[in-house]
Amino acid sequence: MPEKTVAVWIGERCIQCGLCVGVCPVAAIRLTERGIEIDVEKCTGCGICVKGCPVGALQLKKIVLEAKRDA
Numbered sequence: 600m601p602e603k604t605v606a607v608w609i610g611e612r613c614i615q616c617g618l619c620v621g622v623c624p625v626a627a628i629r630l631t632e633r634g635i636e637i638d639v640e641k642c643t644g645c646g647i648c649v650k651g652c653p654v655g656a657l658q659l660k661k662i663v664l665e666a667k668r669d670a
């Protein structure tokens with residue numbers, strides 16, 4: 600199974616400041632009414648948002664990508 604390192608959001612720490620949305624070089628982060636959403640397809644695991652979050656609400660984590668089904 601393919602693995603990938605991406606940023607994950609820790610909702611209970613987040614203060615909804617929106618800083619991470621602006622620092623992501625590939626625009627993988629969105630602020631929604633449910634909080635931060637990270638597009639794991641776009642995220643490169645660069646860690647810029649993790650360093651930029653003032654309250655430590657983002658962390659890098661290795662995830663297993665679900666196998667894509669051929670159409």
Ligand code: SF4
Nearest residue numbers: 623642643645646648
């Ligand atoms: S780790 Fe990098 S690419 Fe992924 S969401 Fe954070 S800033 Fe964007």
Ligand code: SF4
Nearest residue numbers: 613614616617619652
């Ligand atoms: S930078 Fe951190 S505290 Fe601010 S919105 Fe993003 S995850 Fe939340």
